[in-house]
Amino acid sequence: MSLNVIALISGGKDSLYSILHCIRNGHKVVALANLHPPPLPATTTSSNSNSNDVSTADDIDSFMYQTIGWSVIPLYEEALGIPLYRAPIIGGAVDAGRVYGDATTAGEEDEDETESLIPLLKKVMAAHPEANAVCAGAILSTYQRTRIEDVAGRLGLVPLAWLWQYPFLPAEARSTGAGEDEAGLLSDMAAVGCSARIVKVASGALDEGFLWGDVADASGGLRRRIVKGVKRFQMGGGEDIRGAVVGEGGEYETLAVDGPGFLWKGRIDIADEGREVRRGEGGVGYLRLSGARVVSKSQDEEDGVTPGDVRRPVLLDGEFAGALDGLWDGDEGGGEEGVAMREDYRASWTFDEPVQSVNGGLWTVANIAAPEVGPGAAEQMAAIVRKIQKVLATPITNGTLRSTADIVFTTVLLRSMADFPSMNGIYVSLFDKPNPPARATVACGDSLPEGVNVMVSMVVDLGPRAQRDGLHVQSRSYWAPANIGPYSQAQSVPLQGTERVVYIAGQIPLEPASMDLVEVEKPSAPGGPSWAETYSLRAVLSLQHMWRIGAAMEVGWWLGTVAFFTGSDHTRTRAQLAWKLWQKMHDASLHEDEEEDEDSTLDVWDIKYGRRGHEQTQTISRPQLPNFELVEASEPKTQVPAFFAVQVHELPRNSDIEWQGLGYRCNGVKLTRSETEFGRTTDATTNENFKYSCIEIDSAGAADLESQIQRVLEVYKLQPGTSHCIIYTSQPLPQDCCQGQIVPCKSVWGAEGTELAAGVIIQRQT
Known part of the structure; x- marks a missing residue:
């Protein structure tokens, strides 16, 4: 426009x-x-x-x-x-x-x-x-x-x-x-x-x-x-x-x-x-x-x-252009079945109360819903706002009260993206200060519990606000999509030591200057681009947005990512393309020829108007992303951070992919990948003992998913209220099994594009 x-x-x-x-x-x-x-x-x-x-x-x-x-x-x-x-x-x-x-x-x-x-x-x-x-x-x-x-x-x-x-x-x-x-x-x-x-x-x-x-x-x-x-x-x-x-x-x-x-x-x-x-x-x-x-x-x-x-910067950085090259080889993969497509698991499920946990200076409140007030998304969101304000008014540690200014990340699940405007109009009332929380918003369709049209989960920082750092770029530019709405691109939060966890908002493939979904300009074959060409370009661009934001926030390593995607066809191929891209971006050879961009972490305006513009100022290098020097891994294959691809009903702006990642600033991280009784696990443990575990529950466990998840919680010694847990599942779970945030979806996929019954993420400071 x-x-x-x-x-x-x-x-x-x-x-x-x-x-x-x-x-x-x-x-x-x-x-x-x-x-x-x-x-x-x-x-x-x-x-x-x-x-x-x-x-x-x-x-x-x-x-x-x-x-x-x-x-x-x-x-x-x-x-x-x-x-x-x-x-x-x-x-x-x-x-x-x-x-x-x-x-x-x-x-x-x-x-x-x-x-x-x-x-x-x-x-x-x-x-x-x-x-x-x-x-x-x-x-x-x-x-x-x-x-x-x-x-x-x-x-x-x-x-x-x-x-x-x-x-x-x-x-x-x-x-x-x-x-x-x-x-x-x-x-x-x-x-x-x-x-x-x-x-x-x-x-x-x-x-x-x-x-x-x-x-x-x-x-x-x-x-x-x-x-x-x-x-x-x-x-x-x-x-x-x-x-x-x-x-x-x-x-x-x-x-x-x-x-x-x-x-x-x-x-x-x-x-x-x-x-x-x-x-x-x-x-x-x-x-x-x-x-x-x-x-x-x-x-x-x-x-x-x-x-x-008048030159405009090219759309893709060098390494992302390299990642796009050859991402899709024309093979549309095998069968398109998914866990949710083989059997109807759409039984009724409910959440009586939100699930809460406190660990490492972070307080999570998950699965906040309000179906009791009626079917309208706006009225449900208004009731959720009241519930959030009531929860925050309760002292959580040392008698200290928190406010909505302390929320650093939210996940908003809708039944339909048609409800986004009415939900968002109420959601914005929660925040009246700059740098609102980062946010991921997806529509889950009928995977949501019956009667629930909006569900919200949030992460609250219990530390001093002055130590927090947010990024909320609302201007249109060539850099990354502007966030004019009530959410920031990122929030960086210090933990108990010197390390920082960086929450990145969900990123969709908007061309930054126009704020329109990117389209393939030069199809490889007559008749226009194939779905895979378009999907591949969008996957790369939206991941680049997440990457640029991470670099701006001085992220050195990704603890993990979730690639939300839509579509009822080529499901397996979509998941595998997302994995292949994530894997390529953590191949050290892709970054060998890239210039090491190092710039000052000081705001140059502060230098200028701190009356020091004429003085000599030491430049501070920004860490590379990914910084392979931080990582201890047994072999290159295990050097790829945790990954899930999650099929949902709809995404904002009718996008077909959205990346959401968790970045980390630390001096070192150890990665391990192992086979377990229920599937595969990827564990990342930082030098100061922040642990991020990604557990893949194989599709063979779908018939008895409840017991599989309970077993995961036992193995990881998850005590209710002490660790942040997220479960991506294509079938309903009983209340006593939901010891964390639930993201109901159509299907879940793991590393190598492997079909799963569910994926579990556990975060804790040990």
């Missing part, structure tokens, strides 16, 4: 380049919006004086907005032919937390500068009622992105951040000179005729000689100088410098002065005498600009650049 976009501009290269991506993706930019420094008090030195105070004369050094060169901003209306709206910045960084709304600002007299966006955008929306989206140039700044998303959400606008994580996304194969890989974003700007001049330097790597240099010059000379300068000032070796090269650590700031003719109707010209070099504190150098004007472009200056020339 085409959007009508308000473009937030600062004059910097990123905000103007983002406009090109809006057009590239089929959207229309209806207005420009800019916040500028407030008028100086009469007693303050005029900006035309010889004052060296950069924070009051030319640049207020806002935490949120670039303000250097603000006097040139009015010219963009003429240069781009798009109406411009402006307003002053009021207030400062009152809420200085990385995620807006997390900090407590009660009692603060000053207004946060973020709130200055509200009246400005309301003014634009009044003049352009068709506007329904807002874009910004956020690249790596969680600080900036979350604030724009907060404002967009309150105004009902779709947030767009095309350049989010852009420096680390895969580029098309192209011949590059020295340093061009690190300068990929700047090279892409140069390729479409952008011109952005450096107007401020604030790093020992860049001196005043860089001022007014064009970072997007076609020759690439300045980019190579930037790369060389940044590398000289890195401490240690092997760091990924791409964030610094594009200025995300405050190394420099730019003013965009030209671009392709399909957007830029004129270029901004500032003569030599209008560029005065000034010096600020801490080695900062900047240009005071005057006499700027717009020079209209003549027909002779036609550049021939079209929106299609």
